[in-house]
Amino acid sequence: MARIIVVEDEADLRDDLVDYLNRCGFQVSGAASGEELDALLRVxxxxxxxxxxxxxDEDGFSVAQRVRAVSQAAIIMLTARSGLIDRVIGLxxxxxxxxxxxxxxxxxxAQVKALVRRLQKVVGQASAPSPRPPSSPAPSSSPDSKKSWLFDDVEWRLLAPGGVAVSLTATEYKFLSLLVVAPGEAVTRQDIALALTGRDWDPYSRSIDSLVRRLRIKVEExxxxxxxxxxxxxxxYAFVGAVVSGPDGNGAG
Structure with missing residues (x-):
């Protein structure tokens, strides 16, 4: 049973959402603040x-940043702020x-169920025994795997040549999915902005560049x-390396 924590300072909304998700079959707890969330996550x-x-007391952006540093839990941000900047910051x-x-x-x-399915696939893949006999070479030993990146569009991961995987956030996944369709070809900032935010690109915004910079650091680390x-x-931006897509690399390169 998936475990959900609802962090909402408005008591009526928090209680209603906790009750609704409990009736959907989830194990749900409520917290009124980031401090209460921290206490729940300790136990x-x-x-x-x-x-x-x-x-x-503490806005959700700050809480999300702190939680992301210590937890692999999926995060759904719920807010009355509809502005583009807030949406980009949250993602x-x-x-x-x-x-x-x-x-x-x-x-x-629906969003909770989609995220839980994704998490279950990741856990299942990590725990499943390899179907290959011991004498068969591992996928990472093939020449192609040593040269190509793998964009796993099922598990939301990017595998470097050699097989080391990096989990992707929703924003990172959407960004890379645009680039790997046609390696070597540039995707316009307008198309990237529309895919990530649903809005036209703002030439004064550096959010796309900031995303790329953080993604580069994350992947290299x-x-x-x-x-x-x-x-x-x-x-x-363009993806200029050899890349294949799909859960097993059998996509377009």
Whole structure:
């Protein structure tokens, strides 16, 4: 049973959402603040955290950043703020989903179920024994795997040549999914902005560049390999390395 924590300072909304998700078959706890969330996480783990942005003591952005540093739980940010900047900040801080109030509880339920399915696939893949006999070479030993990146569009991971995997947030996944469709070809900033935020690109915003910078650091820290994403002056970004997509690398390269 998936474990959910709802962090919302408005008591009626918190209680209603906790009750609704409990009736959906989840194990749900409520917290009124980031401090209460911290206390819950010290005694129990969570698969999904539903986090309000507008809390009086500590805003949800700060809580999300702190939680993301210590937990692999998926984060759904729930907020009355509909502005582009707030949406980008929320996703860049590690939120998997950003929902604007008022929100239908059925939409929250659908997003929770989608995130839980993704988490279950990751856990299942990590615990499943390899079907290959001991004498068969591992996938990472093939020449192609040593040269190519693998964009796993099922588990939301990027595997460096050699097989070291990096888990991707929703924003990182959406960004890379645009680039790996046609390696070597630039994707415009306008197309990237539309995919990530649903809005036209703001030439005064540095959010896309900040996303790329953080993603490069993250990938290199985890894999020791530089991410082959390059800026194309006056256009946007391109993935300039060899890459295949799909859960097993049997996608277009």
């Amino acid at each position: 129990q783990s969570a698969d999904v955290i539903i986090l309000d942005v507008n809390m009086p 860049e801080l590690g939120a998997d989903v950003y929902l604007v109030k008022p929100v239908d509880f059925r939409e929250v339920e 985890h894999t020791g390999v530089a991410l082959p994403v390059q800026a194309v002056h006056g256009v946007g």
